[in-house]
Amino acid sequence: MAQLSSDQFAFGGGLLPVDEALARVTAGLMPVSGSERLPLVDCDSRILAGDLLAPVDLPPFFNSAVDGYAVRFGDLAESGETILPVGGRVAAGASLAHEAGTGEAVRIFTGAPMPAGTDTVFMQEDVRLDGAQVILPQGLKPGANCRPAGEDIAKGVRALAAGRVLTPEAIALAAALGVGELDVRRRVRVAVFSTGDEIVSPGAPLAAAQIYDSNRFTLMALVRRLGCVVTDLGVLRDDRATVSAALRAAAPGHDLILTSGGVSTGEEDHVKAAVESAGSLTLWRLAIKPGRPVAMGVIPAGAGEAAAFVGLPGNPVAVFVTFAHVVKPLIVALGGGLPEAPLALPVRAAFSYAKKEGRREYVRVRLQRAPDGIVEAHKHPREGAGVITSLTETDGLVELGETVTRVAPGESVGFLAYALLR
Ligand code: AMP
Ligand code: MG
Numbered sequence: 001m002a003q004l005s006s007d008q009f010a011f012g013g014g015l016l017p018v019d020e021a022l023a024r025v026t027a028g029l030m031p032v033s034g035s036e037r038l039p040l041v042d043c044d045s046r047i048l049a050g051d052l053l054a055p056v057d058l059p060p061f062f063n064s065a066v067d068g069y070a071v072r073f074g075d076l077a078e079s080g081e082t083i084l085p086v087g088g089r090v091a092a093g094a095s096l097a098h099e100a101g102t103g104e105a106v107r108i109f110t111g112a113p114m115p116a117g118t119d120t121v122f123m124q125e126d127v128r129l130d131g132a133q134v135i136l137p138q139g140l141k142p143g144a145n146c147r148p149a150g151e152d153i154a155k156g157v158r159a160l161a162a163g164r165v166l167t168p169e170a171i172a173l174a175a176a177l178g179v180g181e182l183d184v185r186r187r188v189r190v191a192v193f194s195t196g197d198e199i200v201s202p203g204a205p206l207a208a209a210q211i212y213d214s215n216r217f218t219l220m221a222l223v224r225r226l227g228c229v230v231t232d233l234g235v236l237r238d239d240r241a242t243v244s245a246a247l248r249a250a251a252p253g254h255d256l257i258l259t260s261g262g263v264s265t266g267e268e269d270h271v272k273a274a275v276e277s278a279g280s281l282t283l284w285r286l287a288i289k290p291g292r293p294v295a296m297g298v299i300p301a302g303a304g305e306a307a308a309f310v311g312l313p314g315n316p317v318a319v320f321v322t323f324a325h326v327v328k329p330l331i332v333a334l335g336g337g338l339p340e341a342p343l344a345l346p347v348r349a350a351f352s353y354a355k356k357e358g359r360r361e362y363v364r365v366r367l368q369r370a371p372d373g374i375v376e377a378h379k380h381p382r383e384g385a386g387v388i389t390s391l392t393e394t395d396g397l398v399e400l401g402e403t404v405t406r407v408a409p410g411e412s413v414g415f416l417a418y419a420l421l422r
Contacts, residue, residue, distance in 0.1 A: 002255045002334055003030035004306040006280040009296035015287040017402065018325050018360050021294075022341060025329045031336035032255055034186040040175055043166045045227040046184035047337040052160040054177050057150035062114045066145045069105040069127055069134050070118035073142040082136045090115055105134050114146055121145035153177075163338045165227075185336040190223045191250040191307075192216055193233035195243060195262040195271055196314065201235060214388060215260035215312070215319045222323055222422050223258070226331050238262060243274035247309065251279070251301035255334050258327065261314030263295040271295060271311045279309065284326075287359040287402065290315065290385035291322040308334065315385035321362050321397070324421035342421060344399045344414025351379035353407040355400055362397040364390045365415065377415055397421070 009024060016024075035049035064070060069086070076082045087104030092111035100106045100115040108114070108121060120142055128135040153159055159173055160166075166184065174182060194216040202212050213235055223230050233250060236243050236259075243262075250257050262271035263283070272295055275281040279299035286294055295311030310327055312319045329339035347367065355361045365377035377398050380390040396417040400407065407413060 002032055002306065002308060003304075004298045004308055006298050006300075006306075007282075008298050008308070009282045009284075011282055011284055011296075014285070015359065016284045017287050019341070021284065021286055021326055022329050022339065025326060026333040026339055029330075029333045031334055032186055032188060035183050036186060037181050037183050039181050040171050040179075043171055043174075043182050043184060044168065045225070046166050046182075046187075047227070047332075047335045048160055048162055048164045048166055048170075049183040049185050049336065050162050051158050052174060052177075052179065052182065054153045054155050054157050054159045056178060057155045058152040058173075058176055059147050059149060061149050063147050064108045064110060064112050064114060064121045064145065065147050066121055066123045067109050068121045068123045068145065069136070070100065070108040070114055070121050070146075071105045071136065072100065072102065072117055073120045073140075075103050076120075076136065076140070077138070080138055082138075083130070083133050084136065085133050088115065105136070119143060119146070163336055165332070165337055188226075188228045188256060188331055188335045189231070189254045190228045190256045190258055190331070191231045191233050191254040192219045192223065192258045193246060194235045194260055195238060196235070197238045197268075199235045199261070214316050215314070218316065218319055219258055219260065219312075219323065219327075222327075223331065225422055226328065227335070228256075228331060238268050238270050240270040240273045240277065243270055244278040247274060247278040247299050251299040251307040252305075253301075254307045256308045256310065256331065257299060258310050258312070260312045260319050263293050263311040263313060265293075275299070275309055275311065279306070281309075286322065286325070288321065288325065289355075289359055289361045290318045291325075292318060294322050294326055296326075313385075316388050317364070317385045317391060320391060320421075328422070342416050344416050346412045347375045347377045347398070347415040349398070349407050349411050349413045350376040350409055351407070352409055353379070353400070355405060357405050358402055360402055361400045361404075362416075363400065364394040365396065365398050366393065367395045367415070377413060391418075394418075 084105040089107040090098050090112045091109045098115040100117045106115045122136050194213045198210050199213045200210045220230050262269045275297040279297055281297040284294045292313040297309035299307045299309050312322050332339040364380040370376045380394050382390050399414045
């Protein structure tokens with residue numbers, strides 16, 4: 001279980017800027033304890049528990065980067081071509097014993113150890129053969145086309161830092177260093193439920209005035225992508241006692257309880273009261289659109305332990321956007337990782353937009369290459385926070401900062417691909 005104080009997410013009211021929310025989510029948070037040692041094949045999307053120091057040089061020995069001819073740079077003519085006899089042949093996997101005599105070239109292949117004495121390789125495409133001799137052009141730099149031992153990373157240097165999310169790239173480095181298993185943090189355990197008397201699980205018959213639950217499936221998919229274990233707690237009625245009983249039951253055994261709906265100020269919004277009776281609650285009014293109030297809380301789990309609670313708004317687009325800015329960093333921090341705000345990349349706006357100062361807005365856009373070759377962002381025509389096709393028909397979000405009040409077509413704006421937000 002996580003170690004959380006009852007005022008873990010305290011905030012004094014007003015509109016909370018998105019960057020400050022990120023800072024507050026992680027301030028003083030103790031990550032889950034416990035780690036396990038896993039084979040590399042099972043490490044994707046897990047969080048590295050301790051620094052990985054390179055146990056060997058990578059590459060482990062001086063080798064050729066191409067198929068060609070290894071020479072001593074000092075044997076080359078200062079100007080014009082050089083003609084050298086071919087004195088041997090070294091393929092990948094051959095022993096390191098070969099030594100090149102002065103004034104001779106050695107036939108060599110990619111990944112083969114450099115013969116002792118040689119320091120430079122000519123690509124086979126760049127030379128001509130004349131019987132047992134090779135004709136080498138001028139202009140190569142010393143050390144060309146070969147890879148010194150430890151060039152990638154030297155033995156003893158930190159290859160991967162504790163808290164790093166293990167990606168295929170990180171796993172490639174561990175494998176190349178000969179590390180077959182890694183110590184990773186235990187998975188964060190997340191319980192997810194939806195709230196609302198109108199909400200029905202997909203697959204069940206739909207009565208009048210009911211809608212299908214999409215948020216629970218959005219959230220379970222998002223949470224799984226972050227390497228968490230997820231418990232599906234279904235849909236709860238808009239009833240304070242039902243919700244608070246579910247929270248109390250879920251707190252032991254979970255690090256985070258995640259809900260959607262019922263956090264507005266309407267009298268049918270019972271989640272806040274339920275959290276207050278089962279634990280403690282802070283309501284954040286995030287300075288973000290789409291996205292409304294986000295309820296943050298702590299539900300005691302006994303024995304001094306507690307589960308974090310996040311209640312997201314009910315509208316599906318608001319769920320997606322607030323997940324990216326509040327829940328994702330919280331899950332990463334709970335899991336022992338280092339949350340980072342994603343970096344928006346510049347694209348050209350193909351739309352105009354007016355917004356209020358002081359809050360951050362996210363515009364759903366599709367990217368398209370304009371005839372002049374520049375990538376343009378096209379705003380989805382439907383802006384409602386409940387329009388799910390505005391997510392499926394777009395590629396990501398244009399981020400308009402707190403100080404922006406309008407965007408005109410042709411201006412540069414920052415784009416965040418959905419892949420960065422989940
Ligand atoms: P609420 O915050 O509970 O008032 O919900 C705001 C809007 O989101 C309402 O139109 C709800 O019907 C809708 N909504 C709430 N929960 C879900 C859900 N799990 N899936 C889809 N829509 C939802
Ligand atoms: Mg509701």
